[in-house]
Amino acid sequence: MRLLLVEDDEMLALSLTRFLRSAGFAVDHVSSAQNARAMGLQEDYRAAVLDIGLPDGSGLEVLETWRQARSEVPVLLLTARGGWQDKVNGLKAGADDYLAKPFHAEELVARINALIRRSEGRVHKVLQASGFELDEERKRVRTPEGAWHGLTGTEFRLLRCLMARPGRIFSKEELLEQLYNLDADPSHNVIEAYIRRLRRLIGRDSITTLRGQGYVFDTSQ
Amino acid sequence: MFSIRPSKVTRSLRTTLLWWLLPSAIVFMGVAWLIHGFLLEQMSRDFVHERLHQEAEFLERQVRQTYPDFDAALLADSYFHEVFHHTFALRIGDRVAFSHPSRQDKFQPWLQNPQTNFLTIEGDETGASFLAFRKAFEMAGEPIVIIVAEDYSLLADSQQELHLWTAVVSAALLLFLVLLILLAVHIALRPVKQLQRELGDLRAGARDRLSLYVPNEFEGLIFELNRLLDTLDTRLERSRQGMANLSHSIKTPIAALTQILADRDTPVEGPLREQMVSRLVDLDSQLEAEMHRSSFAGPQAGKTAAPETQVREIVWMLGRLYENKQFHMETDLEQPRWPVEEHDFSELIGNLVDNAGKWAKSEVLVRLTQSQNELVLEVEDDGPGVEPSARAGLGSRGLRLDEQTEGHGLGLAIVRDIVERYNGHLVFSDGRLGGLLVRINLTKT
Numbered sequence: 001m002r003l004l005l006v007e008d009d010e011m012l013a014l015s016l017t018r019f020l021r022s023a024g025f026a027v028d029h030v031s032s033a034q035n036a037r038a039m040g041l042q043e044d045y046r047a048a049v050l051d052i053g054l055p056d057g058s059g060l061e062v063l064e065t066w067r068q069a070r071s072e073v074p075v076l077l078l079t080a081r082g083g084w085q086d087k088v089n090g091l092k093a094g095a096d097d098y099l100a101k102p103f104h105a106e107e108l109v110a111r112i113n114a115l116i117r118r119s120e121g122r123v124h125k126v127l128q129a130s131g132f133e134l135d136e137e138r139k140r141v142r143t144p145e146g147a148w149h150g151l152t153g154t155e156f157r158l159l160r161c162l163m164a165r166p167g168r169i170f171s172k173e174e175l176l177e178q179l180y181n182l183d184a185d186p187s188h189n190v191i192e193a194y195i196r197r198l199r200r201l202i203g204r205d206s207i208t209t210l211r212g213q214g215y216v217f218d219t220s221q
Numbered sequence: 222m223f224s225i226r227p228s229k230v231t232r233s234l235r236t237t238l239l240w241w242l243l244p245s246a247i248v249f250m251g252v253a254w255l256i257h258g259f260l261l262e263q264m265s266r267d268f269v270h271e272r273l274h275q276e277a278e279f280l281e282r283q284v285r286q287t288y289p290d291f292d293a294a295l296l297a298d299s300y301f302h303e304v305f306h307h308t309f310a311l312r313i314g315d316r317v318a319f320s321h322p323s324r325q326d327k328f329q330p331w332l333q334n335p336q337t338n339f340l341t342i343e344g345d346e347t348g349a350s351f352l353a354f355r356k357a358f359e360m361a362g363e364p365i366v367i368i369v370a371e372d373y374s375l376l377a378d379s380q381q382e383l384h385l386w387t388a389v390v391s392a393a394l395l396l397f398l399v400l401l402i403l404l405a406v407h408i409a410l411r412p413v414k415q416l417q418r419e420l421g422d423l424r425a426g427a428r429d430r431l432s433l434y435v436p437n438e439f440e441g442l443i444f445e446l447n448r449l450l451d452t453l454d455t456r457l458e459r460s461r462q463g464m465a466n467l468s469h470s471i472k473t474p475i476a477a478l479t480q481i482l483a484d485r486d487t488p489v490e491g492p493l494r495e496q497m498v499s500r501l502v503d504l505d506s507q508l509e510a511e512m513h514r515s516s517f518a519g520p521q522a523g524k525t526a527a528p529e530t531q532v533r534e535i536v537w538m539l540g541r542l543y544e545n546k547q548f549h550m551e552t553d554l555e556q557p558r559w560p561v562e563e564h565d566f567s568e569l570i571g572n573l574v575d576n577a578g579k580w581a582k583s584e585v586l587v588r589l590t591q592s593q594n595e596l597v598l599e600v601e602d603d604g605p606g607v608e609p610s611a612r613a614g615l616g617s618r619g620l621r622l623d624e625q626t627e628g629h630g631l632g633l634a635i636v637r638d639i640v641e642r643y644n645g646h647l648v649f650s651d652g653r654l655g656g657l658l659v660r661i662n663l664t665k666t
Binding site for chain 2: 082083084085087088091092096097098102118138139140149150151152153154193197
């Protein structure tokens with residue numbers, strides 16, 4: 001299995017490469033953002049380990065370049081900064097996992113294997129409806145203005161249900177089936193609350209209420 | 222006039238005040254001056270009209286008494302003539318008489334029309350223009366017309382002079398207003414000058430707090446500035462303390478490790494090697510803890526967080542990392558921002574929700590609500606929960622409930638730290654899902 005390692009610290013890269021090879025990976029090592037960009041797009045890797053702090057740029061920028069070029073390689077970020085906001089920014093840029101330095105090499109291998117397992121048989125599906133894009137892998141939605149918004153599990157299931165059949169009216173009962181919610185007896189108010197939240201996230205007019213009937217995504221269809 | 226406003230770049234209080242007050246004062250005075258002119262004109266016209274009217278009636282009585290004779294002398298004789306520069310013209314049938322024969326041509330045409338009304342007779346080359354009253358009546362079938370006229374230009378001149386003086390006085394008042402504004406600004410800014418001096422002293426180390434001997438309006442400002450100084454002091458003290466702790470705690474292991482590595486005679490293997498690795502791991506965790514502690518801004522940093530957005534992002538991210546667990550979020554937040562520093566808030570949320578994610582069997586619920594000036598954050602999971610007796614120790618430094626689940630201790634310790642720093646409340650209880658429920662209340666200060 002081919003793996004790309006992007007790490008500028010020679011000592012760390014050396015021992016990691018050795019360890020990853022013994023774990024059965026064919027490792028290509030690069031130590032600059034420029035090379036990482038090129039290699040990531042030219043070659044076909046099963047996974048990539050990407051350090052955020054590179055001498056000639058940020059690993060996040062490299063990652064964004066890859067994702068813009070529609071590369072779906074699973075990426076694990078390495079960073080010396082373990083703040084939550086850093087982690088969020090990493091995943092927003094399109095990473096799949098995150099490891100703060102220092103770490104045990106065993107843990108790195110375990111995480112890489114988990115990523116590869118997760119990506120196997122994964123068909124990257126994107127649902128599109130009236131200018132909106134729903135990224136089913138990363139559970140996020142892009143509005144026509146181009147901004148991505150992360151969705152929680154329930155929000156994602158509800159929106160996927162509505163977007164899968166734009167123009168079709170879904171009653172509250174039908175939508176309730178999408179939420180195996182925490183409450184033993186989920187009420188209609190829960191649906192209303194979630195619809196309200198989705199509207200706040202992706203625009204008021206995206207979902208229309210038909211009084212007494214239910215909800216519709218994009219009535220123009 | 223009002224569209225010309227000082228741009229945002231104008232940073233002088235004086236200029237701003239003058240820009241705002243002067244145009245309105247000028248407009249106000251201009252309007253007052255115009256109204257004054259108009260009223261003056263009106264009044265003097267009314268006054269002249271009234272007089273002309275009375276004289277015409279007087280003349281009419283004279284004519285009626287002497288009719289059908291006609292005494293032209295009565296026009297020349299009248300005392301009005303000297304006093305008011307009045308001019309009289311009379312027509313009885315075909316006979317005409319004038320008090321000033323020189324003005325005969327001027328008034329002759331007006332006598333032809335037997336009507337009663339006020340007239341304005343425009344000036345000739347001498348520049349005299351007249352206000353006149355024409356009275357027409359009949360006696361024995363003969364039409365009689367009387368005209369009484371006053372030279373209006375003299376009156377107009379004096380009136381203009383008065384009007385001009387009013388303008389001069391207004392302008393003087395305006396100037397006085399400007400001076401008052403400048404004076405007011407000067408007086409109002411004196412405490413600011415004092416503040417500036419004191420801040421200079423403060424920086425030079427000549428004083429450590431600002432004096433409160435200032436006008437009432439500035440007391441709040443000074444008080445806040447002093448509080449800010451307290452905050453800065455506390456923060457400086459804390460970071461110094463932190464650095465000292467850190468330096469103290471890592472110097473020794475570094476010295477030991479350097480010692481061993483530099484000593485060529487000691488082979489690095491077996492238990493010694495293990496020991497060295499564990500020393501380095503300890504080093505890192507100390508560094509990490511201290512970094513966390515010193516990176517918090519704490520309250521009064523003048524920063525705000527966007528709780529809903531940040532909770533959403535953390536929940537979304539952990540939902541991706543814990544693939545087989547459901548993360549839910551409930552919120553009814555009205556205010557988009559809250560006075561907690563953003564980084565602090567994301568550490569708080571991240572550690573809480575991550576902790577719940579580690580222990581959850583399948584579900585984590587995050588609830589974000591607010592009452593008046595309190596932000597309430599609840600995180601619960603459907604994991605095994607924590608015995609009530611063990612809850613007090615949660616997040617106390619160094620306590621590990623479970624050796625396998627790493628980071629449980631540090632994560633909650635950080636949460637505890639942040640909550641304390643913002644004078645919030647942290648409560649552990651049983652959640653509805655069967656696991657631990659952590660509730661945090663943050664009050665606006």
